[in-house]
Amino acid sequence: MDFPILTVMMLVPLIGAVACLLAAPAARTIALGATLVTFGLGIVLWASYEIGGAQWQFHESYELVAGFSYAVGIDGISLMLIMLSVFLMPICILASWEAITKRVGEYMAAFLFMEVLMIGTFAAQDIFLFYIFFEAGLIPMYLIIGVWGGDNRIYASYKFFLYTLLGSVLMLIAMFWMVAQAGTSDIPTLMQYDFPPGAQLWLFLAFFASFAVKMPMWPVHTWLPDAHVQAPTAGSVILAGVLLKLGGYGFIRFSLPMFPEASADLAWLIFTLSMVAVVYTSLVALVQHDMKKLIAYSSVAHMALVTAGLFAFNVQGIEGAMMIMLGHGLVSAALFLCVGVIYDRLHTREIDRYGGLSINMPFYAVFFLLFTMAAVGLPGTSNFVGEFLALAGIYQASSWVALICTTGIILGAGYMLYLYRRVAFGTQKNEDAAAMPDMTPREWAMMAPIAAVVLWMGVYPESFLAPMRADIAALDAQIAAAAPASEAQLAAGEPRPEAANAVEYESHEGEGEH
């Protein structure tokens, strides 16, 4: 592949961002154009990605300075996450079209910078380049929350910035040590390198500190509800849709392949934290009065399923975790958009201020229902596929963990349906809420594509699993040797001599002789 498509995909939004800063009045159009072009390039990228081809495709590498190089390239896992980012980005711009009125140029520029950094993070093939993209995202997100956020935005932006920074800095020290040890900063080479098991534990913990905060795992999740509630709608969309996936991506790309022994040794820790998160944050979500906070807590619960699936050390678990990440990226983004639609009309996120919206906003209610059902994990929607695979994988590792994680599905149905009932059904108890008009064409344009992909992913997940299959199988083969012993004791039983529902055949002599 001669055309440097990944670099171009980063350059387009970068140029767009600079243009937005310089030509503020036209910023909305420029931003939409740039993100659509990038999405178009993303489709080309997916179309020309060769399934079953080389593990790393579209590779580009330039030596920069002593220390690290500009090296990008993708495998199937990166491809899917890049697609998620570039797909959500134009929708974010549309979501901010009317909601953002002050300093539009800077706002759009921040989003476009964000897009550059997200693509860069998923495509980076040099460990330091990864760190730069990973960490640089703090700057635009800090500004997005702080400048265009809600009333308590300053507290939320500080918390977001310092939490994530503190999480990541130790990872940098670990990276220096790894590079000094292995003599290269190339990620594919490092993935094959065997670090001494004694050091792996420390390295794992340093990376874990970073990814656990980004993920976010209980108990370091507390920045997320604050950041979500205070961020503007599009900020929440990008936060839930893509930024949370950085943690999971980090586990897949670094923790599991580079420190398999330490991952296996500490799988109990991950499982414990995940189980607590599933039950605890689901219960917390159940009692929220703020819609965004409710969805934020549900994100923590879903991400806990991802971590548990990843550390199940088998193909189903990892595939399931990836599918939950993709599905949750779409569904939680769509749910935040749903909140944004009514927030733009009534300027409150209080659940009690709404009610009976299905009467005056029928189309909105349909979309909201679809995404609610998807979040619950209804078969036919994207999340079902992921949750089923992940739980099947977790069950093989530990049936108890699977049992407790499954309660998350039940609780999830509880809080999501409860939310939907209070917002969309019942009587129209608030006059102003009852007077809200239904969705505008712009809002249709935001919702319809996500709805289509959610159904696509639910009905035919093969399109999304196929590019990742070989990479996940390779990862599984690499870590299988270190996999912890399963306590599920899945011994294949003796097959019955006949099928269980076989009816004993009685010979009727002389049948038909009546």
Added chain:
Amino acid sequence: MDFASSFALVAPELVLTAAGLVLLLVVAWGGDKLARTVAIIAAAALFAAGFLTIPGLHSGVDGPDSYAFGTLMKIDSFALFAKALIYLAAIGALMVAPAFFASPAAGKERGMRAEYPVLILFASLGMSIMVSASDFMTLYLGLELNSLAAYVLAAILREDQRSAEAGLKYFVLGALASGILLYGISLLYGFTGATDFASVRTALDGDLSTGQLFGLIFVMSGLAFKISAVPFHMWTPDVYEGAPTPVTAFFATAPKVAAVSLTARVVFEVFGGQVLAWQQIVMFAALASIVFGALGAIGQQNLKRLLAYSSINNIGFILLGLAVATADGASAMLVYLFIYVAMSIGSFVALLMLRSPDGDLYETFADISGLAVTRPAIAWALLIQMFSLAGIPPLLGFYSKFVVFQATVEAGLVVFAAIAIAASVIGAFYYIKFVKVMFFDEPAGLVTGKSGTAHWVLLALCAAIISPLGYLLTPSLTDLADKAAAALFVAI
């Protein structure tokens, strides 16, 4: 070593001396109305002196060829690198001065005094001698020449109480530090019988005696005063706040470079055989500076005071590179120094641009509230500087921390690196407070005054260096720093 080649080696110093003496006479007869011309000539002299360092920097000078006047001075790549940085910083301090002294912020005496450029010249000359010292006598001579000029610079606004107070504080504490340093030198002389670095090093071979150890500790303490490393940092916030802002910009950059370079030379060339003896001192000073510099800055409302604590914090990271005691560490330290100078000048220039319509200067957080709305260009430039000082990628401040931590980890000091980097998060708190005040808060609408071209040029230049474009500089910067660091280790 004949005199001709010695003079050739000290050509930059000769240029500065000649320019300083001539300009002093011009000032004595011409008075303050020539101030602007004198400043331009002084800047030209600094530029010429800087130009003279280029050939040596490029080809790399070390070993016996670099000695001048016997063993009094050593003009190697390391000295040249430090000199080039010092001259650049001094030129910056000259460029921003006229507009400041013409504003109401300068008190009753409007207009730049013609002594200002001359004092900058002499201070630069002193620093130039400091960094090329290879004898304790030369070291002290350069240090005092720089210090005396600096005391006067701090108090140059005679009518302004804060400036006079800063000058006095600087003088008293600086004199104390010089005394400590001198006492340490005398101890070393007494216990080794020599003042030139190479002989002292030979005499110190093996374990240190108690007297020698005290000498080392006093010398290190005196130097720590000059670089304002914790626990000898108390004077810095007061002096930075009280001194006129262009002088503060000068103090935060050039003397820091000189003192750090001098410290590096002393520890490697004099105490190079006793690494363990000084490494723990430097390591403690480094970690303490990082932590206390960050904690001290949190409560500050005055921006100059805050930047003073920020410079203490940065000195900590620079010393971390020194404490590694490897050529990589020294090279990382020099790279950090370069980037630190660019960030400091950029920040102080931005502060100098926070003006009211009549030209008065603002220097507290309340004044710059909502700056992004009223003066977006300055606000964005400050944003870049602050995130860079906090070490957030992709800005160049990240690269400076990157090289220092890489050297630290490669030398096996993982725990120290982990502590230092965790403490850097505390520092991020007040850097992002800058951004919060400028971008998130309601506009105060105070900063509306216009700034001169010189300020804009310097600000744009520093912002460009700090922005990701600065990575284009890193290959040549790394190359020069490696050569300079190698020069320190030739003797070992």
